[in-house]
Amino acid sequence: FxxxxxxxxxxxxxxxxxxxxxxxxxxxxxxxxxxxxxxxxxxxxxxxxxxxxxxxxxxxxxxxxxxxxxxxxxxxxxxxxxxxxxxxxxxxxxxxxxxEYSTSQMIVEQVKENLYPKINTRVNLDITLDSSNFENLFAPIEVNFLGINGMPVAGQTIDFSKKHYFLENDVTRFVALTKVIELAENKRGQFYILGREPENSDVKNHQLWEQIRDSDILEFVDADETGIVEEYMESHDVRPYFKK
Structure with missing residues (x-):
């Protein structure tokens, strides 16, 4: 379809x-x-x-x-x-x-193809952050997009079909990054995780996905519905976090 x-x-x-x-x-x-x-x-x-x-x-x-x-x-x-x-x-x-049926790489490429051109002027794309950017960030981490509109806005594409250990690590690292950014800005942010709902049979991954979907600190966006992120960027006049 x-x-x-x-x-x-x-x-x-x-x-x-x-x-x-x-x-x-x-x-x-x-x-x-x-x-x-x-x-x-x-x-x-x-x-x-x-x-x-x-x-x-x-x-x-x-x-x-x-x-x-x-x-x-x-x-x-x-x-x-x-x-x-x-x-x-x-x-x-x-x-x-x-x-086509999405693999991990295809999900990432889909987000890049459908979303990146529409938000390119409003955020920093695919940047690696470290302690030179945020003093409380102890290890480098790459984030798909980062902007600000009075409060920080960031997003990461995550493959929920990967092995649970690696999925949990990806989510934990992104959540840790959101806390570091909020600490630096001293305010709550708008943070997105983009991906696809995993199979119900993949119990642990699906439970983690449900926790993210129902979370107050993260907003899950299906990879097919990136227009949600684009609309937020436009309506809140988001700008790049770091000057280009």
């Missing part, structure tokens, strides 16, 4: 309906992706359904909720990435990087 197209209709739906559609499409994307990763004899019955013409035909006739299905068609062409992109653009939307 196209996250850009989904975001475009956000204002037409209630928050509850929008989240329902978004979560359903992401769940479907994950199910289909797992089919390509698993050996055929280990694919679950749930995932097998998505490979069956009859099941999709059934959904086209009887699924009448927010997400509906058209009658499936058989296309007799070679399956290649180029053909996939052509079909995606013909029937769905302009093909973007986020149309």
């Amino acid at each position: 196209s996250s850009e197209k989904l975001l475009a209709i956000k204002s037409l739906l209630s928050s509850e309906k929008y989240n329902l559609v978004k979560n359903y499409l992401k769940s479907l994307e994950n199910d289909i992706h797992h089919i390509s990763l698993e050996k055929i004899n280990t694919i679950s019955q749930k995932n097998v359904e998505w490979t069956q013409f009859g099941y999709l035909s059934y959904l086209s006739n009887y699924a009448s909720n927010l997400v509906q299905f058209s009658e499936p068609k058989i296309i007799d062409i070679e399956f290649t990435q180029n053909n996939f992109k052509r079909l995606f653009e013909k029937y769905i939307f302009t093909y973007a990087q986020d149309a």
